[in-house]
Amino acid sequence: MKSSNNINIASRSVLSSPGAIRSELPLSLDAVMKVMDSRQEICDILDGKSKRLMMIVGPCSIHNPDSAIEYAERLRALSEEVKERILIVMRVYFEKPRTTLGWKGLIYDPDLNASYNIEKGIFIARRLMLKIVDLGLPVATEMLDPIIAQYIADAVSWAAIGARTTEAQTHRQLGSGLSMPVGFKNATDGSFQIAIDAISTARSEHSFIGVLEDGHVGVFRTRGNPYAHIVLRGGGGPNYGAEHIAFLKVAMKKAKIPPAIIVDCSHANSGKDYRKQGIVLRDVLSQIADGETALAGVMLESNLQPGAQKIKPGEKPDPCISITDGCVGWEETEELIRMSYDRLGEIYGRDAFKTNTEE
Ligand SMILES: O=C[C@H](O)[C@H](O)COP(=O)(O)O
């Protein structure tokens, strides 16, 4: 029969519902407590109640679950050592927003060969997130597809809305209903007004259509997310300098948004050169030393090995090197985190952090 529909659809298939996958891979009570506790720690940092620096650290994208676990084990051990002054949250990114075309992340294409076994990708991603939570590391991820959020959000402590989607109503609505603090990136051209608008929007109530636990379509009514905040990622040059922060704070005040800012040391802030992330981090720490209290956290793109590689058809990529943006390697990651720990001790004095460990 002639149809006016699905002209450009090559095929469709059923995907297990969020509820089905979540009950096959449930979050234990202990994991729920860990997620809730770390979300609260992040809120305390964003509120300025805790002087700790949040460091969101990890691969640009995960393409090999075993390497991600090895990375998480190292990061977990280090996070224990620095926890008095730094809250480490691991970047566990499974969805990549592309400028044009490219691999879209482990959830979309877990076999890295354009076979797009999305159901397999969701299982791998959720299993991995649960393992990382069990290890004791809070998880950060980008929420790109609003439906995918239903499959993984319960394991996530900090969410990002990326530069390419911050302006979208869909993502602002999604952010308004997320249970964890959500960071909106500034636009790819470097302007931050769309992020400020996104934050005000996500802090408000919304009604929209989404997918329910059982896979049916439903209407969601949200309360608004009081912990929507900004992430500066640069664009057309860096935007983390003291002059940018001062300018941004005026705009945030005007929009009645609390002054909590995260600086992404990668992307356009490093000119996409992973070796420059340390420069950004050091600048942020200097601003904190100069008395800037709005800088709540930083993001570092880091992997077991430094740099990036291209996926070659028919070849397995090195499991320890990024297949998206270049990352600092483990050695430099450790150095940067330890340097930040020492610097924060110098800035605030050792006693300033006591309340965080005496709980
Ligand atoms: O963080 C990753 C990338 O910067 C983002 O996904 C865009 O990548 P692309 O410009 O290579 O597509």
Ligand SMILES: C=C(OP(=O)(O)O)C(=O)O
């Ligand atoms: C895609 C990312 O960043 P942005 O949205 O800032 O490009 C990312 O952090 O992986």
